[in-house]
Amino acid sequence: MSAWRSIAKEAFTQASIVAKFLGFLHFTNNYLFSPTLVYGPSMLPTLNLSGDVLLVEHVSHRLEKVGPGDLVLVRSPLDPSKILSKRVVGMEGDQITFLPEPSVTDTCRTILVPRGHIWIQGDNMYASCDSRHFGPVPYGLVQGKVFFRVWPPSSFGSLGQ
Template identity: 85%
Template sequence: MNAWKSIAKEAFSQTCLVAKFLGFLHLTNNYLISPTLVYGPSMLPTLNLTGDVLLVEHVSHRFQKVGPGDVVLVRSPLDPTKMVTKRIVGMEGDQINFLPDPSITDICRTVMVPKGHIWIQGDNMYASCDSRHYGPVPYGLVQGKLFFRVWPPSSFGSFGQ
């Protein structure tokens, strides 16, 4: 009977250790820093078409410390199961002048970014679905700010604007 008690005690101890580790990973990944793979044409030439692995910090946006020029990870307003990476162009109260579709028209439109929203755009205006298509984005959809490029090795380092 003592052998079973000893085995159960060890199993419980190991299970607690694994649970603590998983809790630490969850907190780190969701509230501090996480890696993300970003690919596609919308952020060319800033990001590679074939993909970049970047680190995203999840602290700045919680303290309203992101602004124009920052590249952010945002939950897509069109499909909440997807994340998009775009540059912040305007904050609440800003007046934004933009071309709705530069391949079709050169008529500029103007919009005022409402309270609690941001205006995001991809760096490649010809291949980006962004605020020009779906309007201002609620600030609450911002998931984090990109700050460090891990891959490709040739671009390893701090992710600047």
């Protein structure tokens, strides 16, 4: 009987260590920073078409420390299952002048970014679905701020403004 107690106690200890580690990973990944893979043409030339692995911190947007020029991850207002990587171009109260369809028209529009919203655009305006298509984005859809590229090795480094 004592052998079973010893085994059960050891199993409980090991399970407790695993649970604590998984809790730490969950906290770190959701509230501090996490790696993410991004791909597509919308952020060329800043990000590669074939896919970059970026580190995203999840603190700044909660402290409202995201501003123009920052590269952010945003939940898509058109398809909530998708996460977009875009650049912040304007904050609430900013007046933004933009071309709705740069390949179709040369008529500019101007919009005032409403309270609690940001204006985001891809660096490649000809291949980006962004605020020019769906309007200002609620600040609550911001998932994090990109701060570092870890892959590919040739582009390793900070992605500051």
